[in-house]
Amino acid sequence: MPRLTITVDDDFAAEIDSFMSARGYANRSEAIRDLARSGLQQAAVEIGGPRPCVAALIYIYNHEMRDLPKRLTRGFHHRHDLAQATLHMHLDHDSCLEVTLLKGRGSEVQELADHIIAERGVRHGHVVYLPADGAHDRGRGESRGHAHKHNHERRAP
Ligand code: NI
Secondary structure: OOOOOOOOOHHHHHHHHHHHHHHOOOOHHHHHHHHHHHHHHHHHHHHOOOOEEEEEEEEEEEOOOOOHHHHHHHHHHHOOOOEEEEEEEEOOOOEEEEEEEEEEEHHHHHHHHHHHHHOOOEEEEEEEEEEOOOOOOOOOOOOOOOOOOOOOOOOOO
C-alpha cells in the first residue's frame, strides 16, 4: 500500500480527532481514508456532468417566511423531471426539515440542488450524490425495470 504523508494545522488535526472519537475510529489513516473516499465519490458524480445520478437533498427552512414554501414548491415543479419525492418533517414550531430525492443527469441535478440551497431562508442545505449509471448493467430481466441487483459495492481504494 502506498504511504501518503500529509501536513495539517493543529485545529484541523483536532477536528479529525473529534470526528474519529465520535465515529469510533481506531486510527487516523482509516478515518482520513473514509473521508477522502466519500469526497472522491462526491467529486466524481459532481464533475461527471452528463452521467446519470441520484441525490438526496436535505435542508431546513422556516415555513412562516414569506413566499418561501411557495418558491420551493415552484422550484421543484419546474424540474418535476428531476424531483422525485419529498419527505417533510415539522422540526419545531417554525422550522421544517425536508429531504428531496433527485434523479437525472449530474449537471442538472446539481443545478437544481444548488438553486434550492441558495434560496433565501433555506438553511443547512446539503446534498449527497450517488452515481446511478451501471445499476442496470448486470443481472437478468432487462425488460423489467426493477429486475436489477442492488449492489452496495465500494470502489476499490
Ligand atoms: Ni413543516
